[in-house]
Amino acid sequence: MDSSKRLPCNCVYELDSSACDLIPNLLPIGPLPASSDPGHYAANFWPEDSTCIGWLDKQPAGSVIYVAFGSTGNLTQHQFNELALGIELVGRPFLWVVRSDFTDGSAAEYPDGFIERVADHGKIVSWAPQEEVLAHPSVACFFSHCGWNSTMDSISMGVPFLCWPYVVDQFLDQNYICDKWKVGLGLNPDENGLISRHEIKMKIEKLVSDDGIKANAEKLKEMTRKSVSEGGSSYKNFKTFIEAMKH
DSSP: OOGGGGGGESOOOOGGGHHHHTTTTEEEEEOOOOSSTTBOOTTTBBBBBBHHHHHHHOTTTEHHHHHHHHTTTBBBBHHHHHHHHHHHHSSSSSSEETTTTTOOOOOOOTTHHHHHHEEEEEEESSSHHHHHTSSHHHHHHEEEEEOHHHHHHHHHTTTEEEEEEHHHHHHHHHHIIIIIIEEEEEOOOOOTTTOOHHHEEEEEEEEHHHHHHHHHHHHHHHHHHHHHHHHSSSHHHHHHHHHHHHH
């Protein structure tokens, strides 16, 4: 079969073989790494703030909540406040990616006194080197929008999820994370559609104390490692695609 009839994708066959089999020409070759250039820019052209890695180096192993909602997700100012206060209530070290347009397309305003209260255990950046962050031993969980690339990043590093999807495929990704793979938890909004600070605190504490979820995350990490190792499914599919392109 020529390469034009092949469809490489950033996934791992073993994560859902039945879904992959529905597309006969699909070639799962994931997880795909980001650029190896340390100075590269994210897809939205925001530079990564690598100072967060030095900050992570100073945190205890398995202690940090990593919070990042991708390049397009937005919150209302009210919801942003609840998120900030929920993170604060947990009291753990946190690394939070807050884009300049995170609240309805404009710069976020933090709750009064928030920055001062979390100064000794929080790090806020406009963008982070995500693969490097998720691979860091100090990271306990990933508070994520469940975009597919972020999902693959976290799975390949064995990091459990707290899920906050926004649009279309992200809700399906959450179903995989929480229901099929059992490597994360979802959030429940209140009667007004708001995810409260107390819900955020409760779910983070539940997630970081759940040994079953941690064990499942480690199993998926090992599965993805094997898939890209010599003889693994992604390794073989990648070789197949390269060979097809030669002809």
